[in-house]
Amino acid sequence: MSEARTITTAEVAALLRVPGPHDDKYSRGVVGMITGSTRYPGAAVLGVEAALRTGVGMVRYLGPARAADLVLQRRPEAVTAEGRVQAWVLGSGMDAGAASVEEGPDAESAGRMRAALASGHPLVIDAGALDAVGSARGPAIITPHARELCRLTGSDLDAVLADPASAARAAADQLGVTVLLKGHATHVVAPGGPMLVARSATPWLATAGAGDALAGILGALVATHEAAGPVDLAHLARLGAAAAVVHGLAAQRASAGGPLTVLDVCAAVPATIAALLRSR
Ligand SMILES: NC(=O)C1=CN([C@@H]2O[C@H](COP(=O)(O)OP(=O)(O)OC[C@H]3O[C@@H](n4cnc5c(N)ncnc54)[C@H](OP(=O)(O)O)[C@@H]3O)[C@@H](O)[C@H]2O)[C@@H](O)CC1
Numbered sequence: 001m002s003e004a005r006t007i008t009t010a011e012v013a014a015l016l017r018v019p020g021p022h023d024d025k026y027s028r029g030v031v032g033m034i035t036g037s038t039r040y041p042g043a044a045v046l047g048v049e050a051a052l053r054t055g056v057g058m059v060r061y062l063g064p065a066r067a068a069d070l071v072l073q074r075r076p077e078a079v080t081a082e083g084r085v086q087a088w089v090l091g092s093g094m095d096a097g098a099a100s101v102e103e104g105p106d107a108e109s110a111g112r113m114r115a116a117l118a119s120g121h122p123l124v125i126d127a128g129a130l131d132a133v134g135s136a137r138g139p140a141i142i143t144p145h146a147r148e149l150c151r152l153t154g155s156d157l158d159a160v161l162a163d164p165a166s167a168a169r170a171a172a173d174q175l176g177v178t179v180l181l182k183g184h185a186t187h188v189v190a191p192g193g194p195m196l197v198a199r200s201a202t203p204w205l206a207t208a209g210a211g212d213a214l215a216g217i218l219g220a221l222v223a224t225h226e227a228a229g230p231v232d233l234a235h236l237a238r239l240g241a242a243a244a245v246v247h248g249l250a251a252q253r254a255s256a257g258g259p260l261t262v263l264d265v266c267a268a269v270p271a272t273i274a275a276l277l278r279s280r
């Protein structure tokens with residue numbers, strides 16, 4: 001078994017960037033999101049909602065037209081024009097091979113995804129972008145659930161579920177990226193780095209779209225940090241664990257012991273962050 005340490009709420013609170021009087025929307029950080037697809041547009045809405053609720057200077061949403069329309073209906077704050085970003089979230093709500101699509105309504109966002117992968121900016125790589133991890137030029141954190149990790153590394157599902165810490169570490173070493181392996185406990189590790197575990201989640205979070213929200217929370221945290229200086233793989237691991245804790249605590253708040261929807265979790269993120277900030 002791999003050594004693992006539960007990240008504390010004090011560590012998470014210390015990783016939250018608070019805007020100051022001299023900040024503007026660009027100095028706070030811009031997260032670019034190429035998520036959602038014509039088949040799964042809802043994932044784009046959830047990720048954008050989560051990123052905005054986490055606090056970031058701007059969300060630049062560059063996915064397919066159907067998803068962009070829904071994102072704008074829900075969140076007119078989102079900017080759908082190309083421009084500079086500090087960090088990218090790629091692949092939530094997309095089928096495997098999304099970066100290779102060359103025809104149809106999702107081809108333009110596939111091209112944008114290839115450009116983001118080659119940009120050198122930090123990357124949050126989820127769902128349909130996971131198989132493109134080899135073309136990431138910047139530091140990357142991948143966010144698979146156990147089945148996705150197995151598809152990516154060829155490992156056995158029972159072995160991953162029995163020892164997720166070792167599976168996450170092996171994947172990080174094999175792929176040369178930071179790995180955030182989702183589950184009841186979420187394991188996060190950079191190649192050669194310490195294993196961090198987030199244990200704040202409630203099983204009510206086992207619902208479709210919860211992972212799309214996690215990617216948005218993480219993307220916002222990465223963009224706000226990258227805006228202050230370059231983020232490396234070890235830093236991505238700390239931010240990944242912090243995002244999972246915020247996500248889990250927001251789910252506890254949204255649940256209050258009962259069922260939740262993913263938009264409820266997103267709505268609970270600002271109060272969750274405010275409570276963490278009060279504790280520092
Ligand atoms: N609102 C949105 O837009 C949302 C969009 N989403 C997007 O959906 C995409 C697919 O994501 P995912 O994670 O579901 O896909 P994946 O890893 O292929 O797992 C499927 C495999 O699990 C297994 N399986 C086991 N039990 C099963 C069962 N009872 N019912 C069905 N399957 C069952 C089954 O294996 P089998 O039994 O067939 O061997 C199957 O192969 C992805 O792009 C994601 O971002 C989601 O985020 C949701 C919200």
Ligand SMILES: Nc1ncnc2c1ncn2[C@@H]1O[C@H](COP(=O)(O)OP(=O)(O)O)[C@@H](O)[C@H]1O
Nearest residue numbers: 145182183184201202203206208209210211212
């Ligand atoms: N039993 C559970 N207890 C706590 N959290 C869970 C549980 N099952 C799933 N989660 C969390 O819910 C999210 C599900 O993400 P994911 O599997 O990507 O789903 P989706 O693709 O539908 O968004 C992850 O953040 C995961 O950690």
